[in-house]
Amino acid sequence: MAESGATVTARLAAIVGPGHVLTAPADVEPHLVDWRGRYHGRALAVVRPGTREEVAAVVRVCAEAGTSIVPQGGNTSMCGGATPDTRGDAVVLLLTRLASVRAVDVANATMTVEAGVTLAAAQAAAAAAGLRLPLSLASEGSCTIGGNLSTNAGGTAVLRFGNARAFVLGLEVVLADGRRWDGLSGLRKDNTGYDVKQWFIGAEGTLGIITAAVLKLYPRPSAAATAMVRVASVERAVALLAALQQALGDRLEGFELIAALALALAVRHTPGAVDPLPGAPWVVLVEACDNGTDAELAERVNAALATAIEGGIADDAVVAQTLAQRQALWALRENISEAQRREGPNIKHDISLPVSAVPAFIAEAHAALTAVFPGVRFVTFGHLGDGNLHYNLSAPAGADGRAFMDEAARANRIVHDLVHAHGGSVSAEHGIGQLKRGELARYKTATELDLMQKLKSALDPANLMNPGKVLP
Ligand code: FAD
Ligand code: 2HG
Ligand code: ZN
Numbered sequence: 001m002a003e004s005g006a007t008v009t010a011r012l013a014a015i016v017g018p019g020h021v022l023t024a025p026a027d028v029e030p031h032l033v034d035w036r037g038r039y040h041g042r043a044l045a046v047v048r049p050g051t052r053e054e055v056a057a058v059v060r061v062c063a064e065a066g067t068s069i070v071p072q073g074g075n076t077s078m079c080g081g082a083t084p085d086t087r088g089d090a091v092v093l094l095l096t097r098l099a100s101v102r103a104v105d106v107a108n109a110t111m112t113v114e115a116g117v118t119l120a121a122a123q124a125a126a127a128a129a130g131l132r133l134p135l136s137l138a139s140e141g142s143c144t145i146g147g148n149l150s151t152n153a154g155g156t157a158v159l160r161f162g163n164a165r166a167f168v169l170g171l172e173v174v175l176a177d178g179r180r181w182d183g184l185s186g187l188r189k190d191n192t193g194y195d196v197k198q199w200f201i202g203a204e205g206t207l208g209i210i211t212a213a214v215l216k217l218y219p220r221p222s223a224a225a226t227a228m229v230r231v232a233s234v235e236r237a238v239a240l241l242a243a244l245q246q247a248l249g250d251r252l253e254g255f256e257l258i259a260a261l262a263l264a265l266a267v268r269h270t271p272g273a274v275d276p277l278p279g280a281p282w283v284v285l286v287e288a289c290d291n292g293t294d295a296e297l298a299e300r301v302n303a304a305l306a307t308a309i310e311g312g313i314a315d316d317a318v319v320a321q322t323l324a325q326r327q328a329l330w331a332l333r334e335n336i337s338e339a340q341r342r343e344g345p346n347i348k349h350d351i352s353l354p355v356s357a358v359p360a361f362i363a364e365a366h367a368a369l370t371a372v373f374p375g376v377r378f379v380t381f382g383h384l385g386d387g388n389l390h391y392n393l394s395a396p397a398g399a400d401g402r403a404f405m406d407e408a409a410r411a412n413r414i415v416h417d418l419v420h421a422h423g424g425s426v427s428a429e430h431g432i433g434q435l436k437r438g439e440l441a442r443y444k445t446a447t448e449l450d451l452m453q454k455l456k457s458a459l460d461p462a463n464l465m466n467p468g469k470v471l472p
Helices: 005-016 025-031 052-065 119-128 145-151 234-251 260-269 294-310 323-334 336-343 355-372 401-405 408-421 437-443 446-459
Strands: 045-047 069-072 091-094 101-105 110-114 168-175 180-183 208-216 223-231 252-259 282-290 316-319 350-352 377-383 388-394
Touching (some): 025 091, 052 168, 052 208, 069 145, 110 119, 119 145, 223 234, 223 294, 223 323, 234 294, 234 355, 252 260, 260 323, 260 336, 260 377, 282 323, 294 316, 323 336, 336 377, 336 388, 355 377, 355 388, 355 408, 408 437
Parallel strands (some): 045 091
Antiparallel strands (some): 101 110, 110 208, 168 180, 168 208, 223 282, 223 316, 252 282, 252 377, 350 388
16 A cells, blocks of 8 residues: 555655655745746655765655655756656655765866756866866756756857766666665776666656766866857858867867847846847857967957958957956856746747758748747747757747747747758757657657667656656
């Protein structure tokens, strides 16, 4: 017979201490709603284990009681991945007390971090040891390593360093039955059979709980340069990417496209901000890093941009002269999500395409959406260097934003069918969560879905790990 909720919470309190089993509505509430405010769930309790042993013991109790578990880190998911459903019988497993950097191995250029360490804290720990963790997201002050790995997060330096997956050398996981797998290897080479850690990266908590990871670190560059470049069209932005890759090689770390409307929203909602290139239809934010001096790198970037302007690829550019100016340019880019949230609800599309297909996709999607939703506003921005756009839609000016959200399914169909037709993906970096399960059913092959389902059944036969997420 299933245990009562009260029995389960009492058993959990015996493991983590009563102060770490939250049931009071005011304590639980922030963990039941997602960052975008799209989903609102219920839960038996929010449980906050403080060690990997406690995580394992909590999972064992839940497995015995048939209680499902929703892992949560910083709760910054863009697709409701860390929000429980409305049944109210799951526990939210909050990992934020697993917050220690266990070790930094400078000679091996690795760090061992627990799942609840924020990305910003992990970056700071690497920097304190003279190294660099170049995974970078606007949410880095609150998102956690466990969440980053579980979503295989992307961000603004993927062009050079890859997604979160690329940083992982080892993983420590609590399995659905409560067993612990210690795979905290710091090896760059290890071909001893299946690469088990990969199963849990990007699994969004549906296969097990990540409790710690060994991450690859990089040397710290001594010079950085940031520029904002005005381009007349997306075609020109794509041409600029090729030109800067040719001119700067590996020094090019970030290449972010921003449409006029997205930039205007960021300017409006960023205190003290000014538009550096007023009237530009599109801008590109360029980030370059190198050894040597800032002045040498700035000269190289300036030369590359001058050539692009002379060649008619770009129209104008501002190159930051100081750290404060670099930060101001990046603040505009990083504040777009928050600015768009303040403007009201929006329909997000986190899509990726071959870079070469981006201009045609944008033209076709613009025409198709405008025909169905006259006046729809395109808040397009994203990581063009990776072919990843945040192709976000806001309601026409003056229209009811909530009513517009009711059109999400129709808008998604137009956008995602076009993405699929161009050989793209309907989730580039944010994952599936509960937002895109239906889309997965539509765009994945039956064979791929069957393999995913088989892995899920093998690792979580009772379907207790983050049920209702990812799999259709
Ligand atoms: P949560 O939101 O708490 O959880 C995310 C998923 O991982 C859920 O499915 C959850 O169940 C699971 N999970 C969490 N911890 C664990 C664990 N220890 N073990 C197993 N499963 C776990 N994303 C990008 O990729 N690129 C960006 O540039 C980017 N920018 C953002 C900017 C803003 C302003 C915001 C709000 C979000 C942004 N995101 C971005 C999305 C989000 O920050 C990332 O998905 C991030 O990786 C989530 O981390 P988190 O700790 O908040 O995870
Ligand atoms: C970013 O790149 C994030 O800023 C968020 O991935 C994108 O808000 C969004 O749609
Ligand atoms: Zn992004």
